[in-house]
Amino acid sequence: MLPDPERKLLRILINYPSPVHKSRMPDFRRLEMMTGRRRPDLLIGLHYLEDQGFIVWPDKSTTEGILIIKTEVLEKSPPKRNNIEYWTKY
Structure with missing residues (x-):
């Protein structure tokens, strides 16, 4: 999982x-x-994203050549439990 600043940077580059x-x-x-x-x-x-394999950045003097190789895989939150236990188990 990416650190927050790099994840934000990647999201900006993607969107x-x-x-x-x-x-x-x-x-x-x-x-x-x-x-x-x-x-x-x-x-x-940007160097961190390139080292981790998220982007390719051939010309380091400009951002125009940045290519996104992969987007981060977001971890899914666990499924929500049913609230019925609260009402049936005192």
């Missing part, structure tokens, strides 16, 4: 490209604004 944004990745300035992190922290996060 940002759209017809509104002309299917491109956000630049560093936009990532700084969206994550609340400075460029050195973003670089550390």
Whole structure:
């Protein structure tokens, strides 16, 4: 499971490209604004995502070449228990 800052960064990279944004990745300035992190922290996060195999980042000077290889597998929460035990077992 990814640490929270890297998971947030990955979610932004996954969800940002759209017809509104002309299917491109956000630049560093936009990532700084969206994550609340400075460029050195973003670089550390992007390198971490690349090392873990979530992205491919060939040109380290720009974010335009980032390709997402896999999305994180979200852990499912356990199924909710039925509330009937509360009412039948005093």
